[in-house]
Amino acid sequence: MTIFNHHKATPLVFFNVMFVRLSSNYFFYFALLGLISPYLAIFLDGQGFSSRQVGEILAIITATKIVAPSLWATLADITAKPLLIIRLGALLALVSFSLLYWFTQYWPITFCLALFTLFWTAILPQLEVHTLNTIKHSSKIYARVRLWGSLGFIVLAVVAGEAMSALGHQAFTTLGVITLVCLLISTLFLTAREPVKSVNKNANEPAPILDKILDGRFICFFIAGLLLQVSFAPYYGFFALFLRDLQYSGLTVGLIISLGVVAEVIAFIYMGTLFKHFSLNTLLVFSLGITAVRWFMIPVVADSVVWLSIIQLGHAASFAIYHSASMKFISSHFTKVQQSRGQGIYLGGVYGVGGAIGAYLTGVLWLDGQGADNTFIMAGASALIGAIIMIFTKNKSIIPI
Incomplete structure (x- = not known):
């Protein structure tokens, strides 16, 4: 009986260990x-750069996401060692970020x-591919693993807001280095799974993934995502x-930003239920529509903490619902041997191109706060x-759940 219980418990224990490793x-x-995301502009402003220069820097660094x-x-496909790529990325990111201690000039x-x-x-x-393969593409488990990312965002957003208010913009670099060290250590505890290894067997098959990229549903989905990232800039x-210039304290800024992520965490918890009742297309359109309302409302209610807080709750749709639906779309749209490249194309194009365009436009329009509205x-x-584009793809039935 003891042996039987041991064998029954082993998968559960293994899953718990894997859950902790992935979540960390x-x-x-x-x-x-x-x-x-919230404080790089404050750090750059503290270095004496204008809003246009800040926008240019944000656009340049975001543009690296297009190809990278x-x-x-x-x-990862060539080496068949995706975990090595994760760890190498964390190490080199730590080294390059640490250089901010010694540089003060623009270039x-x-x-x-x-x-x-x-x-x-x-x-x-x-990490996304490794996680989805480890949890066998379970939407419910993925949402709960991913919500730990939101919790991490909340913790550092609040801590950084207060730290930079009390210690100055240079606290930005120290907080970043500490976090990157922790990230590097956490990557060392990930273990390879069989589905990850199989990704590379037929990696050199450009035709199948090209067909998936040129698919009308994917093109609409891609353009809508790109426009969403432009809007997020x-x-x-x-x-x-913006909030600091309105005389909000560092703690208040951190709490307002974190409130949006709290809403995001709650949404991640219930994503499994949402997937059961709504199609991906409905969730994507809803997310884009709520996001548009958020941005239109911010200049109108910026002086009210209450209204800003209410608007921040929309982040549950703007990010959590949209991100989860997007990951499910990509996971379903691309085959197992295409997952790494599918993720790379999506993140590179949507976050890279969309983010770079949005950052540059924001830097030009901001005018040191005068053009915020x-x-x-x-x-x-x-x-x-973006919402309108997705509405017109409704009849194309984007992978119903």
Whole structure:
């Protein structure tokens, strides 16, 4: 009887260990995002750069995401060692980010951040593929693993807001280095799974993945995602700076940003239920529509903490629902041997091209805060166009659940 119980318990224990290992990687990866996304603009502003220069830097470093994910995915296919790519990316990202301690000028800082982003982008696509293969593409389990990334974002967003308010913009670099060290350590505990190894057997088959990329459903999905990332640029790049200029305290800024991620966490928990009742197309259209409303409303209610908080709840749709639906689309649209490249193409194109365009437009329109209203209107229009595109793809039945 003891032996029987031991064998029954082993899979559960193994799953718990794997869950902790996967969740910790998401926690530290997105904790770093919780530092960079809201506070990089404040760090650069503290270095004396104008909003246009900040926008240019954000555009340049975001542009590295256009090519880098696909390059790293190809390297993972060739080497058949995706975990090595994850660990190498974490190590080199740590080294390049640490260089910010010694540089203060425009081009050296831009180079350090671009180099950091180049290596950082090696991590997420391979981590997503590794996670989906490990959990056997379970939407419910993926959502619960991924929510730890949101928790990491919340923790560092709050801590960084207060730290940078009390210690100055240089606290940004120290917090980033500490988080990257933790991320590197957490990657060392990941273990390879058989599905990951099988990805590379037929990696050199360009025709099948080309057909999937040229599929009308994927093109509409890709364009809508790109427009969503364009719309997110003012929020990711300048929202914390926007709130600081409105005289909100560092702690308040961190809490307002974190509130959106709290809503995101709740949405991740219930994604399994949402997938049962709504098609992917419905979820994508809803997310884009809510996002458009968020950006249109921010300039109107910026002086009200209550209204800003309410608007932040929309992040549950803007990110959690959209991201989960997107990952399910990609997982379903591409075959097992195409998953790494599919992730690379999506992240590189949508986050790279969309993010770079959005960052540059934001830098041009922001005008050191004078053009904030017009910038958020541009963002709202971009998300709205994305929603319209997805509405017109409804009849094409984008992988119903």
